[in-house]
Amino acid sequence: MVRFLNVNKDYGKLSVIHQLDFDVAEGEMVTIIGPSGSGKTTVLRILMTLEPISGGVIYVNGKPLTHMAKAGVLVPADERHFRQMRSSIGMCFQHFNLFPHMTALQNCMEGPVQVLGLAKKEARERSEELLTMVGMIDKKDQHPSRLSGGQQQRVAIARALAMRPKVMLFDEVTSALDPEVIGEVTNVIRKLVAEHNLTMLMVTHQMGFARDISDRVCFFYGGKIEEEGSPHDLFENPQRDRTRQFLSAVKEAY
């Protein structure tokens, strides 16, 4: 579903992602863990086309993400191609980024109406269904400023899902939340995993959650995958020193 081939990302002289090869199968839930600055967020931002890549090719659903085929060769994509590719990808951010001038419902309806061209009524039905799924239907007419962090994040998940993406990206969606509301967001993600065939890529620092929910866990270090495997293998029996160090450091911290 998602394939990174020899992808590089540099910021000036700093190489953040280095020759990354990475595959995610359809319907797979992959969690990315790793120390701060290892490039976890960058991988998601590249996929969401919020950052251009410096080298390599990415395929999403068989189509090149940042390139278009023109007369048999791949050339850098234009804005239209980007927009078309984006519509199959949804992303949730650490700081929610809901639109503050719109209610929860309007936040969810914006994409379906403006991008997919749905009629208001249809967009509303779709959004209300999703807000019900995330448990936010009774707050649908509230502006984000009236919602708690956990509530905002659940609306943000509904907003992303309203575009019916094939791939969902979650970047530390619980990191900015108070401990007692983390559960309401992780429960929504659990539900997505159980009930939908979405391909998901999640960055998290919650190792317990990663372990319960993932099909595969990737440990990033220095812009590369240092080690990957099933949650059981990676957490119980890490092969690499750096993985072991990271896991024991995280265990101490929590």
Place this chain on the structure above:
Amino acid sequence: MSIWEFLRTYGPALASGTLTTCTEFVLATAIAIIVAVVMGLAKLSSNWLIRAPAIVYIEIFRGTSLLVQLYWIFFVLPLFGITLPKSIAGFLSVGLNCGAYGAELVRGAIQSVPRGQWEAATAISLSPAVRMRRIILPQALSIMLPPWGNLLIELLKGTALVALISVSDLMFEVKQINAMTYLSAQAFGTALVIYYLLARFLITPFMRWLERVVARGLGRV
């Protein structure tokens, strides 16, 4: 002559001048808003050909004196075959001048909408135009309203210059009264008070009201 007698005698002239000042103010504000939005957006364009004219425009109209601009539009443009009636030349130059300042307010406000908002809009595939219109501009509006309040008060004061090309605004009427009667203190004193009242009791409350409306739109009441 007491101030009451003064007002009774010259009230009609003062009222008509004030009305002209208000008209010039409203029309100049309309021009300033249009120019500010167009030039502010153009200055943010990634296309050099769109950005360059905006930069030149803003530099010229902010960098030179309003009075000189007014004289240019009224006295010099006719030499190039463009003759404008004086009242139009008046609000046009004030509007174009304040529009250049407004353009910087628009640009600054757009740039201070948090990056996360641009990214979230991009992540739901909004096109750049829709993203600007539906997500960024409404938030930029609430950021730039307070400085616009100041700018509009400056604009009101700037309209007094149109008297110099004989538009019969408040300043023009007051100067005429002064020339006829030598009642300088009463004449210019009244003008001072009227300009203050317009700024303090029309523009400022209106802007406050607008700020409240926009804040309500953001759910911050």
